[in-house]
Amino acid sequence: xxxTALITGATSGIGKATxxxxxxxxxxxxxxxxxxxxxxxxxxxxxxKIRVHALSFDVRNKEEVFKAIESLPEEFRQIDILVNNAGNxxxxxxxxxxxxxxxxxxxxxxxxxxxxxxxxxxxxxxERKSGHIINIGSxxxxxxxxxxxxxxxxxxxxxxxxxxxxxxxxxxxxxxxxIHPGLVETEFSEVRFKGDHERAKSVYEGxxxxxxxxxxxxxxxxxxxxxxxxxxxLLVLPTAxxxxxxxxxxx
Ligand code: NDP
Ligand code: 8X3
Numbered sequence: 001x002x003x004t005a006l007i008t009g010a011t012s013g014i015g016k017a018t019x020x021x022x023x024x025x026x027x028x029x030x031x032x033x034x035x036x037x038x039x040x041x042x043x044x045x046x047x048x049k050i051r052v053h054a055l056s057f058d059v060r061n062k063e064e065v066f067k068a069i070e071s072l073p074e075e076f077r078q079i080d081i082l083v084n085n086a087g088n089x090x091x092x093x094x095x096x097x098x099x100x101x102x103x104x105x106x107x108x109x110x111x112x113x114x115x116x117x118x119x120x121x122x123x124x125x126x127e128r129k130s131g132h133i134i135n136i137g138s139x140x141x142x143x144x145x146x147x148x149x150x151x152x153x154x155x156x157x158x159x160x161x162x163x164x165x166x167x168x169x170x171x172x173x174x175x176x177x178x179i180h181p182g183l184v185e186t187e188f189s190e191v192r193f194k195g196d197h198e199r200a201k202s203v204y205e206g207x208x209x210x211x212x213x214x215x216x217x218x219x220x221x222x223x224x225x226x227x228x229x230x231x232x233x234l235l236v237l238p239t240a241x242x243x244x245x246x247x248x249x250x251x
Contacts, residue, residue, distance in 0.1 A: 005223070006030040006079045008059060008117055009086030011038035013186030014136060017216035018083055023050050025220060030076055032068070032086070032117075034058050051075065059086050059113025069120040078128070081223055082121050084114045084158075085136040089151040089192040103150045110154035114161065122165075126172045130227075133169075134219060135162040137180040142235060145244035155180075166232065175230040179218060182237035183247070184210040206249030207240035 005022050009015035011033030019031050019042060028051040031039055039054040046052050053076045057064040087110040090102035114135065125131030140148050141155030159178065166176035189200035203209075215236060222231045240248045 002026060002028055003080040004028040004076055004078060005081035007083040007085060008032045011035045014212045014215045015085040016042060017212035018219050021216040021220040026050060030055055059117055060108040062116045065116040066120050079121050081132045083134045084117060086113060088188060092147045092192060094147055095149045106150050106154045111157045125174050129172045132175040132223060133165060134222060135178040137178045139180055139182045139244055141180055143244050177230055177232045180235045181210060181215050182241045184212055184215060186212050207247060208238060210238045
């Protein structure tokens, strides 16, 4: 039977690449993000191959989240796959000088937003006793690096929530797993450095970073395994990266 996936953060980077990969697998899509134009463009690109419904909402706003999920038309109401991907780093500052607005953004989006969307989607999976949740964590959820403090905390929380979801949804037979990428060239650093294009670009210079399509390909593999196979936890790095602080760059 044709499946339906809801992907948060589908307007760019990993989420957008995942939407494209899923469309190639014939998976119907609910694509989410705040940028309506980007959603519309992606919808136009993918519709025809599969059915696409766009939902624009801010994951920080719980009313918006629940209203959006409740607004789904009948043919999109059964969500088989949830990709909790929306998220970003905001700033890269030592704890003593970090901005409270940046901390709020990271905790509210990466942690609370992921929980709100999950809360809106999981009950129907639990009732059907079937579903697949993929949480996008980060290497920053496995280790902490200088100035990564609160972003790392938010991704450690995603790691814990992923494990907790898997335990709590075990009896319902729901697959739960996380992908933890290292450096992927997306809009991530543009957001982290608030539009400082040169600084953002420099993060990925001198080595080949992961491309969003590399992670999307892995998510495609994860969701196309037979139902008794659950890929629970994956750390995926560019070959040039050994850990958060060891990246082999050409001089
Ligand atoms: P991008 O900045 O390219 O994409 C982030 C996505 O999240 C966008 O689609 C954005 O949509 C959405 N988003 C951000 N804030 C909100 C919000 N408040 N409400 C709804 N949607 C929101 O970055 P990536 O693709 O790299 O990031 C995707 C995930 O991967 C994140 O969770 C990130 O932490 C994680 N990750 C990224 C790595 C990297 O090196 N790039 C490495 C490890 C993990 P819009 O702006 O339209 O709302
Ligand atoms: C994104 C990767 O190393 O910038 O989660 O934290 S990193």
